[in-house]
Amino acid sequence: MTTSIKSSKSVNAAAVATFLIFGMNGLVFASWAARIPAVTEALSLTSGQMGTLLLCTAVGSLLALPSAGWVVGRIGTANTVRVAGIVAGAAGAAIAFSLMAASVPATAIALFFFGVGIGLWDVAQNIEGADVEHRLKRTIMPQFHAAFSGGAFVGALIGAGLSKLGVGLPAHLLVIAAIAVALALTVPKFFLPHEVAETHDDGAPLEKGPAAWRDGRTLLIGVVVLGATLTEGAGNDWIAKATVDGLGATESTGALLFALFVAAMTLMRFLGGKAIDKFGRVAVLRASMAAAAAGLALFVFADNVFLAGVGAALWGIGAALAFPMGMSAAADDPKHAAARVSVVSTIGYVAFLAGPPLLGYLGDHTGIHMALLAIGAPILLALLLAGVAKPLRTK
Structure with missing residues (x-):
């Protein structure tokens, strides 16, 4: 005891x-x-x-x-x-x-x-x-x-x-x-405390980085996280400007909608754990990506600030849980957690860092408001691949 x-x-x-x-x-x-x-x-x-x-x-x-x-x-x-x-x-x-x-x-x-x-x-x-x-x-x-x-x-x-x-x-x-x-x-x-020797307690070897990069499930989880980080990164970088450009709103209104996006995302992260425990990781991941897609569409096609604000909040709710769930899925097997979390993090952060600038370049041709629709594709791909995040059964 x-x-x-x-x-x-x-x-x-x-x-x-x-x-x-x-x-x-x-x-x-x-x-x-x-x-x-x-x-x-x-x-x-x-x-x-x-x-x-x-x-x-x-x-x-x-x-x-x-x-x-x-x-x-x-x-x-x-x-x-x-x-x-x-x-x-x-x-x-x-x-x-x-x-x-x-x-x-x-x-x-x-x-x-x-x-x-x-x-x-x-x-x-x-x-x-x-x-x-x-x-x-x-x-x-x-x-x-x-x-x-x-x-x-x-x-x-x-x-x-x-x-x-x-x-x-x-x-x-x-x-x-x-x-x-x-x-x-x-x-x-x-x-x-963590085991840091060349093998774990049961003699199983630590998984090296290259091996983790060849693991199919880990790479597919990385694709799901890629969709999630593109969703979050695009919202962080472009919601305020898209509000101003697309709706002719003031800069303060754009900042307010960005704050709404961040607040919704943060609140959902605090409360979402119970939903994951009740409904399961895959179901919540699918619901998250569906919410992100719906929120994005509503934000882009809204003809007034109120509807755009609802879209921004829904977008934030959808973007909140996918990345942390991806980290949890990558670490399902504690013996290989370090290498696999590293792989998924790398894939996710490439998208987080590279995605928003690419949207900016696209926005030069279409306007940033409509350019945001481009992240709909990775969101839908993450929705389709959500099943790979199903928890592993480990001994």
């Missing part, structure tokens, strides 16, 4: 720690993203030049993601978060000093390593979240992703507030970097 109580307490402590790590990851990312205009001004860059600079972060993340599973397999999730936190924190400080020096090359290098740190951190926290979910025997992954969204929201508010107060970005980044490193070094001590 005593052992059971201790085990329950350790899992609950790990759940709280994972929640905090997800939230901090979102806060760190948004603290940078919310003040990109300040970077553009400090370095005297055009929008196009700033876009090129931002690719450094994307390249860093995309190079880190495929190897993150191997890193977790070697040193465990707790140590991976610690390493990632140090890398991201050091990179944040380097960005601050680079901005002080007004050096574009130094900022580019710092952003690359910032992307590496965030990518490693993301995969490690998802693997830990999946492990906690297995131990709790109930769905909690969407709540962890809600913590990320909440952290990002707080980070954006802090960035906006400090900008209004005239606090410089370098000082802001140095403080955030210090907090990130402190939390990354201390909070993971409450994570669950």
Whole structure:
């Protein structure tokens, strides 16, 4: 009985720690993203030049993601978060000093390593979240992703507030970097213990990255997550502008509809776990993609702000759960969770980073409002492939 109580307490402590790590990851990312205009001004860059600079972060993340599973397999999730936190924190400080020096090359290098740190951190926290979910025997992954969204929201508010107060970005980044490193070094001590040897307890070999890339189910889950991340990324980047361009609304109205999208998504992530436990992962995934498709269509074809707002909210509800469910599905077999979560994360983040800019290019020809319909295809593909997320039976 005593052992059971201790085990329950350790899992609950790990759940709280994972929640905090997800939230901090979102806060760190948004603290940078919310003040990109300040970077553009400090370095005297055009929008196009700033876009090129931002690719450094994307390249860093995309190079880190495929190897993150191997890193977790070697040193465990707790140590991976610690390493990632140090890398991201050091990179944040380097960005601050680079901005002080007004050096574009130094900022580019710092952003690359910032992307590496965030990518490693993301995969490690998802693997830990999946492990906690297995131990709790109930769905909690969407709540962890809600913590990320909440952290990002707080980070954006802090960035906006400090900008209004005239606090410089370098000082802001140095403080955030210090907090990130402190939390990354201390909070993971409450994570669950992980096997980091070349084999698991039963002698089964750890799955390597290349093997995971050849696993059919993992790749199909990646396609489902690709549809989900395109849905979320397109909403994040283009709802506000599409509202202004398509309906002739004001910028504040566009921002309000974007806020509605984010609020609906965050709320659904907090509440969606119970629905997944009651109706099953596949049924909720199908319902999510159907809601996303319906919300997207309503938003695009609405002839007034009210209907567009309903569409944005429905779109957010549909986009909320697919990514965390994809992470859970990839981690169904704990023996192969690290490598497979790394693969699915990589596929998802390629879409998340590359999809919105491609929609922008398409929008130059069709208008961004109608260009959003292009994500209907991957949404429907994810709907058709939802059955691959059916939980595996493992010993």
